Amino acid sequence: MAIQKISRDSISDQVFVQMKEQILEGEWKPGEKIPSENELARQFGVSRVTVRNALQKLSALELLETRFGEGSFVRSPDAASVMSPLIPAAYLNDNGMEEILQLRRMIEGPVCGEACRRASEEDVKELEYFFKKMEATKDYLPEFARFDYLFHIKMARIAGNSIIMRIYDIMNEVMKCSFEKVVQARGNRAGLYYHGRIVDAFERKDDEAAEKIMDEHMKELYESFFNDFRD
Template identity: 25%
Template sequence: MVFSIEKMNVNRTISSQIVSIIKDNLLNGSLKPGDKLPTEKELMDQLGVSRTPVREAIKILEAIGVIQIKRGEGMYITNNLSHFTLNPLIFSLIMHSNNMEQLIEFRQHFEVLLMNMIITGKQKNLSGIEEVYQSQLERMKPALSPEELADIDLEFHYAVLEATNNPFVVEIGKTIYEIIKPNMIHFKRASNIERTLSTHKFYLELLRGNADFNSSTVVEHMIKNNEEMVEDYL
């Protein structure tokens, strides 16, 4: 398959434009589940771009389950689309994922919504969140890779999603976290493990009712934490 870009949009990153090309080919039927994609080198040649944005686009597409990489064989559009639907919301989020500051800003307000839903819910069950947090205290060690630490970090946030008992929130939240995941490079600094665990403890204390839930206070705490994440990203 030959891809083409008629005119590069200077207001968007090259990687997001590559993701958009894959999206358009999926939506118009040119690409179907199980189809093999060109190699990195072939994409570079066909699009006239360097290896870096191609790899960034592949990382995003793999993270959200659009493509599957088979060692020794190549890249394929996944056959398992049960958890991935080609809807405008998901692709809109993908297209804006290059703006990390705005994505983190949205995430912090979204997480305030999650906590408020759990606190005011009729059936508050924190057992899943408690279990994950206790596990993180034992498992998050500096010897682990940034990718492994990011996976463990996200387990907590997935548990919070599930505790809302709201399928709409769960699906939107999973999409947000999967888009953020490739950029969770703050774990390259082992000292940030302590910051992550401290933040999770703060969330848990609020959910337990051991601290007053004040949305402005919570957002202020998150802003400080996420500003440090942005600095690490930049």
């Protein structure tokens, strides 16, 4: 997108928004040095102080890194940075995806085991419902990813740990985006295989098997990140 001259209303905010869009839309790429304060002030038609204020806001959001004597550089976003409501979850890159998958690998096995121990018949039926929806939407990956995500959210709710649920609530959009990226990159075969086995373990009330299967699933998913996402 082309930089536009700024009107006199909310000058600092307008500069900040346009600069943020330059980053989020990929005009300024991770690792790239952005124009100097003087050059940005000239392009926007504003003062250097206004540009500096915008740069400080972008640095606070961890979108920019200012290096003394060198200038400002676009940062590669991590999972924490895209949790800000000011930054779309779609900005999540491979480094952020790796952190999300690390987190899931650490918590989802134990969550699955605890959920299996606590699950009522109604809970199991709801997990079965989400799995059947995954099967029914296997040829339409966005919907498949949505039901995959809902399966995991339901499992976390069954486990009954308020802190885990708070983590999921805070990371809601980021987690949804990560599920979509996984399915887009890898398809649905592994998801159907592991989720079917997990449902079977819940039906048998075998919490040890449920936790082990989820651990296998997360290990396979995490390790495939290096093969599929980074090729």
